[in-house]
Amino acid sequence: GENVEQHPSTLSVQEGDSAVIKCTYSDSASNYFPWYKQELGKRPQLIIDIRSNVGEKKDQRIAVTLNKTAKHFSLHITETQPEDSAVYFCAASISGNTPLVFGKGTRLSVIA
């Protein structure tokens, strides 16, 4: 089955700097890659997703890139703010009715 690896497990950045989180997946049939953010004590929430027919997607300070050949995708956060501090999870799925397989998460700390 699908396996998703996520790095780094922890990341500290200065406020205003950029943060990058990387994920790799094993099954070349995967075609949907969402990112979830979980603030302390709260539920995970979708922040951005990308499908395999797209190489990059942006939403304000957040962007995701996908390299299907290398089977990896990344989350980029620019101009980080303290409220970006959270655990971020990447995920992958093969088809619409296949459950998401999550990475182990990255704890991002933005230092003011």
Place this chain on the structure above:
Amino acid sequence: DVKVTQSSRYLVKRTGEKVFLECVQDMDHENMFWYRQDPGLGLRLIYFSYDVKMKEKGDIPEGYSVSREKKERFSLILESASTNQTSMYLCASSLAGGHTEAFFGQGTRLTVV
């Protein structure tokens, strides 16, 4: 506003007890999931369901079962709770038929003593 509601935020149970974790969603979603969240291990899928009375095993089903008698409700059952089932349990739901957002419940932190 999508709501996925888990019946308890915190639970403490004794070893050997039968434990029921309930999840209800109000958006008529076909798909429902139970994940377990442990530090350093991420979100691991226990069971999922794509329709009423349907269930499929996830990656870590041992020691668990599920029930889906109604579309909006998905229950996770620990047949005989053990200390290694102490964890945060997250329920999620999504629409069928494509890659759609999974909405999570607030989680149930279960402690087995």
